[in-house]
Amino acid sequence: MTDSGAEIPARRGTRTKPALTRQAIVGAALDLVDRAGVDAVTMRSVADRLGTGPASIYRHVTGKDELLELVLDRVLAEVAVPPPHPEDWRGPLIALAREVRRVLLAHNDIAAVAMSGPPVGGNPARIAEALLAILRTAGFPDQVCAWAVDRLSLYVTADALDTARQRVMGHDGPAAAQRRWAQVAQYYRDLPADRFPHTVALRDALFADGPVDRFTLGLELFLDGLAARRNG
Amino acid sequence: MTDSGAEIPARRGTRTKPALTRQAIVGAALDLVDRAGVDAVTMRSVADRLGTGPASIYRHVTGKDELLELVLDRVLAEVAVPPPHPEDWRGPLIALAREVRRVLLAHNDIAAVAMSGPPVGGNPARIAEALLAILRTAGFPDQVCAWAVDRLSLYVTADALDTARQRVMGHDGPAAAQRRWAQVAQYYRDLPADRFPHTVALRDALFADGPVDRFTLGLELFLDGLAARRNG
DNA sequence: CCAGCTTGCGAACATCGTTCGCCTTATGCG
């Protein structure tokens, strides 16, 4: 639905301009996301990048919301889904979760769009179908499959957003983001030891990255719990 | 830090106006959040509610970001933290997670603020300390405690935001939210059965709420996985 | 009683999403 229909731009003579199609508009918006984050996507900035004005965009897209949803759908098209495996469900599940996270993080804080509304479009459905395939092939009960897809999607999206925010953080460069995060870490380090004994005791562990990253750890907690609900 | 210092409004005669203090400003903003969501919080709307103009607010708050962080901190002050228990860590952990979620959801989509930046303020630290206390008293390794707090906070916040969005959704009333969500459900129901066999097969389970809600299920998956990492 | 600092606030600026109305251009039809 929506996107990939044949959409001939009805080319006018030989213009240097890259026409003005949904594809081109979405591509320009995606470029802006990659370069400066979702907040940098403005009707005007997208229009500028296409050498036109803001009003022209509304001939191809109903508004900014739809535009961002189209951008997200295009991003999720990059996700390669692994096939289900009847004997090993953890492998494909971890692979898919990491793949979705990788793709989202490859496009800055695009995860913010995924968190701002329900998943719509062909590619979210495609990914959900792949998750369900892995779980159902492994023999999980239907209700567990349904809930697992829901919780897993939420966790992956939330982590991607959280991780991305520590990189871009608002409207200034990634340098300011790191500075601000170090500042937060310092705040927790300087808490009074009498009222926050455990926090102070763990001040090193709290901000350390171990042999396995936080995302994978949380994911495996999830999967361990899931394993206990197989065929139950 | 920041908030609860003695801040005498230097009362001028007997004005009917509620002075104009940080407390009053945060209170007005919180009222707006409760009534119409975070997006309804505008420098102008907050000022109107206090019978003044937008510029006045900047004498007590550096900007909108800080204002929303103060609102979040005041909301989190409502969270009652349970004491740790050396024999039962699951009980207090589930109680605290549900309490945080309850408080966040009691204030509309305030969770959006929590997701838009790192946790700052006295109350996030207080809650983190309580989580650490529960886990450390139960004898978990330090690194596991640190990661668990991080993942648990992320999960609770993300779920609260997700749940709230299904209620308020954007700028119109909750009626439009329910309508839009039903529309999404219909989209998944109408997917072609040949390319989305599992999704179609589970169409009822995907949107059904069972004896236990989605949040608690995900939480228990987490805790099951955590149990396996005790003293390991 | 006055100097100086805090606080309140009217006005304005830049930027945003979106709409209106007019013009150009391509297309279908005779």
Added chain:
DNA sequence: CGCATAAGGCGAACGATGTTCGCAAGCTGG
């Protein structure tokens, strides 16, 4: 081939937003 009709492009503007400026009013300390 010529023309009417519809679709696409775009300048200008509207309303709303976050934030800043500069001045006035008030309190405070001497």
